[in-house]
Structure formats: C-alpha cells, structure tokens
Amino acid sequence: MNEFPIGIFDSGIGGLTVAYAIKKKLPQESIIYFGDTKHLPYGEKSSEAIQKFSKIITDFLIKKNCKAIIIACNSASSVAYNKIKSHNSEIPIFNVIDPVVNEINTLNNKKNIGVIGTKTTIESCVYNKKIIKKNKKIKVSPLATPLLAPMIEEGFINDEISNTIISNYLSNAKLSNIDHLILACTHYPLIHKKIEGFYNNKVNVIDTTNIIAEYISNVLKRKKMLNGSKKKTYSFFVSNYTKSFEESAKFFFKENIALEEINLFP
Ligand code: DGL
Secondary structure: OOOOOEEEEEOOOOHHHHHHHHHHHOOOOOEEEEEOOOOOOHHHOOHHHHHHHHHHHHHHHHHOOOOEEEEOOHHHHHHOHHHHHHHOOOOOEEOOOHHHHHHHOOOOOOOEEEEEEOHHHHHHOHHHHHHHHHOOOOEEEEEEOOOHHHHHHOOOOOOHHHHHHHHHHHOOHHHOOOOEEEEOOOOHHHHHHHHHHHOOOOOEEEOHHHHHHHHHHHHHHHOOOOOOOOOOOEEEEEOOOOHHHHHHHHHHHOOOOOEEEOOOOO
C-alpha cells in the first residue's frame, strides 16, 4: 500500500500548486491528479453540487488505489470535506484549510488576519470559525474575490488586467490594517508575488502550499504510509481538456505529462 499514489483534486489548475509542493516535499511519492475543469469555478456553485462532484472524484481516486486524498481546493474543503471524510474512514482525507489554521497560531503579531477566497469559501465562514475556535483574540477579515480564480485559470497573471483586478480587490476597506493574509484559494499562489508587491512586503502573505505539504508529509510519516520504493508515476486527469491546464501541469512538473480527459459525471 505504501507505493500507492496520493490522489489530489481541484476544480482546475489551482490544485497543481499543492501537487507541486507535495512533489517537492515528498519526491518519492506517486501522484494522481484530477482537475474538474468541466465544472470550474466551484466557487460559484452550490454546496450540494460541490459535494456531489467531490464524492464522484473521490470514488474515482479510490478506485485508482490512492492511499490518501487531498482536497486541493478551498471551496470543496469548505463545504465537502466533512462528508467525504465521514464516508471514507479507511484512508486519510486531507483538506487545505486545517494545516493553515494550525500555522496561524504559531505566528507573531497576529491581531488581524485577512482571508481572500471564492464566494463559497468566504460565505462558509470556515476560516473565521476555525481560527477563532483556536484563539478568540484574533480578528479575521474575510473578503470574497471571485474574479481571481477564473482570471488565473485563463492565464491572466502578469498583465494590466490582472494588476487592475488584484489592486481593486486588495484596496477594499475590509483588508485595511491586516498583519497577515491567507490566500484561501489554491489558484492564488500563482499571483503570490503580485499580492506581496501590492502591500510593499508590509503584510505577511502566507505561503499556504508549503504549509499544507509539510502537514501532510508529517501525517503520512507518522502513519508510516510513505513510499519506500524508488518507483513513482504522475498521472493527470481532467473532466474537460484545456490547453491552459496542460501548460500549467507541464510548467509545475517540468516534464512531458500524460493528460487524459475522462468523463466521470453522468
Ligand atoms: N481552486 C478553487 C479554490 O481553492 C478556486 C477555483 C474555483 O472556484 O473553482 O477554492
């Protein structure tokens, strides 16, 4: 079982930022990635729809013998994690929120934490609830930034369009006086530098992907589930082929990747 792959899924390319961090932290592990590009953006879908898609994808990854599943999407982690976890108790299921919430407690000067993410993530209030449960003194300032994920998915990262949208959102009064900013969407690490630049490096923009990879690596190590063999493979599936997905996967994995379109949804 240790040589079985880790399954990772997201609505599109965002989860590749998590997959890349896992690849760097655990280079001996095989990975199966599923991007639900047919249903992107999850951030605009109902909780019921996201739960349904997440269940179908999880079943697919389990059929592919995944030894653990990472829900590499904040929107799905917010509204589908509890259900997925309760229906799949035989393998570890990870969300991308708990590792970051744990990390918040270790930070200095954490009076006011900004959180940006999709409508689904922000409206679920999951970050507020989890952070305040651990430390009542922290103020959490959430802001939905729904244009960012589709903008990144379409490859607008370093141009006038993205600069205008990013600075428009970050100028919102809700985010004034924050000490740290959580990028609560797995697409946003792709514009991490831009966001840091907006704040002239005066706000700590939290590098969520490395925190997530570190957390997952520790759990798998503790459970003695790491791959001891030298053989590993990377496979990528999408529900709808897109050029930008293929290019992003090549960019992150620095090799000729095999990308397969597969229709899991009835
Ligand atoms: N990757 C998703 C997330 O982390 C954002 C993209 C989407 O809305 O599907 O919430």
